[in-house]
Amino acid sequence: MILQFKCERLHYLLNTHYVVNVYKDRLTIGKNSLPKYEYKFTLQNVLHWYIEGYKIQAFGIQHKNVIKFFKANHKDLDQLRVVCSSLICFDNLAEFYRQIDVDDSSKIMDQFSHETYTLKFLNYVQLQRQVPLLRSLNHPNILKVRECFMYHQRTYVILEFVSGMTLENYMVKNPNLSHLQCQSIIVVSLKV
Incomplete structure (x- = not known):
């Protein structure tokens, strides 16, 4: 494992807290040792970013044809960007x-x-x-x-x-x- 940090999946009623584990070829998101989401770092997959005030506030992955966003500390998200920058395509970084x-x-x-x-x-x-x-x-x-x-x-x-x-x-x-x-x-x- 290269990087680990906490994140929050925003919902209408109750938000869900997860742990993100970043490996050299993928990231996983889950509560315990069994991940709920797994996202491979390939050029076919796109890691989406939610940016506000020139800071990354959340990242998104495509899951069952829907982009699911996970909010986290912007410093952790900057590290995620650096770790997987040449492994996957990003969205919304032009600014x-x-x-x-x-x-x-x-x-x-x-x-x-x-x-x-x-x-x-x-x-x-x-x-x-x-x-x-x-x-x-x-x-x-x-x-x-x-x-x-x-x-x-x-x-x-x-x-x-x-x-x-x-x-x-x-x-x-x-x-x-x-x-x-x-x-x-x-x-x-x-x-x-």
Whole structure:
């Protein structure tokens, strides 16, 4: 178990208190050792957020075609976001980021940490193919996925930001690279 915290399921009459257990591939919600809810961290599942005043107040999971929300301490919910950020798609996180470069819409800033990231739109097929691949690779010259989220029926991936020109743009601007230049680029790219 990676994380554990208390939550509250809001009902019309009596609220129910649960314990959330977060593992590397799923989260469970229940009262005792037997969970009432289990939610796997896959890109097909979406973890929903209820945000108020730039703080996460509750998270929601889809259960029997209904999104059920669980209220918890915002610090615990921030930890949940960090733990599962690259494992599952989120919903309703767009307001946490803002565009910081008028000329480059992909350059964004996290409103809280003030760190710069890259925003990339992916269709569903690209998301299913690229994100698991990027997650499985651990190399200093390969961008790391921070989180995926959905906004207005579109899927976005937040990647670490690297300044400068992309390799693709460099090759477009320099179409006549010599064999030695190509070899040098490959060696630098693969160097650990």
